[in-house]
Amino acid sequence: MTVELKVAEGWLTVCPLSALTPGRGVAALLPDGSQAAVFLDRAGRPYAIGNQDPFTGAHVLSRGLVGRAQGRPFVASPLLKQRFDLESGRCLDDEEVAVRTYQVRTASAP
Secondary structure, eight states: OEEEEEETTEEEEEEEGGGOOTTOEEEEEOTTSOEEEEEEOTTSOEEEEESBOTTTOOBOGGGSEEEEETTEEEEEOTTTOOEEETTTOBBSSOTTOBOOBOOEEEEOOO
8 A cells, every 4th residue: 555645737646655654754855856754644544744843844754643622533743833724724823824735545555
C-alpha cells in the first residue's frame, strides 16, 4: 500500500503506508515546490496538510504531534504549539488562520 496526495497533476505517490508511524508525520516535497505534512492517526487514517507553520513561516508541521480535541484530529506545531485541524486545516487556537489541506488516499502498490 502507498499513500497518495491529490495535486494539480493528479495523484502523487508520497511513500509506502508502512513508512508512516501512527501519531507522527513526514514531510513531502510536491511538484510545485511546496511541502505537505503527511500523518497517520492512531486509527490508521492518513491526513495531509501544508507543512509551513503560518505563525513562524518554518516548514515544521510534519514534526508536530498528532492528537484529538473535541473529537477532531489535529497536529500541534512543534514551535509555538498552535493546533491545526487535520481535516479542515483550521487553527484551533486562532480561527482566522488555516493551512492548506490535501485529499489523501491509500492505494495498492503497482
